[in-house]
Amino acid sequence: MKAVRQALWILLAALVPAFLASAFHPKRPAWSEDVLQPGEERLGTVQSWGDSVLWVDARSRKEFDTEHIPNAVLLNLEEWDQLFPAFLDRWQPNQKVVVYCSSLACHMSEEVADRLRRNSVEPVYVLKGGWEAWKSKR
């Protein structure tokens, strides 16, 4: 009983920073799933940018070889060292880069986007919904 009472106190104490984080944390999650996370863009928005966008496929080579967005460049974390020079050959400075992976459930695209930004590639966006979003709009 004592343990439960103590646990309740700890839970109550944790509520305070949790509440503050929900209001002020710069990386607080959106309450609606439809709201974009920082750095994310919807397919419609990306398509409105026209053909100047450079698509980056962050999935595996096998998935890329099966099917991919036309003119997309393969760039995943497993083969980063081999694939990054090929990406640089295709990318023009200041050209918008949009990274995608399989679906909402994967976050490889975010990891690849982060690494691109760390390599001074800007601006970089992540496609919300990834390949699934692209396929469903075809």
Add this chain to the structure above:
Amino acid sequence: MRLPDLGLMACRIILGGLFLVAGLTKAYDPAGFATEIQNYHLVPWVGGVLLALFLPWVEIFAAGALFLKRFQRGALLLISAMLIIYSAALISAMARGLNIDCGCFGRLISSTGIVWALIRNAGLMIPAGILWIFGLRGQARVKNRRR
């Protein structure tokens, strides 16, 4: 400090240290953690958001309370419950064939796959068990002696 006390302190450091790091990495990026929770398809998005905001702080506070005599039992209860619930979520993801990262350390530290996370959780249950059996019993003995 006697040898058994050192062992108990080591258990607290392993358990508390790991939960502290796990809590801090997730508290740093609650949006990322909410997505990790969503990958399990166990709770609706809003539920995942609430958990992403709350759970990291429970982990941090429970990890700290593990070193405070006044709150040790409660902290151990919470940590044990979290280990069991996290393991159940991992097993359920594995049973449904989900190919996801465990999300145990948010996105700041590269995550492990489900199997390794389960092995780690099983390993963490050992210091938790030792603390339940010897740590708390030791406290009760000291209390009885004082009486």
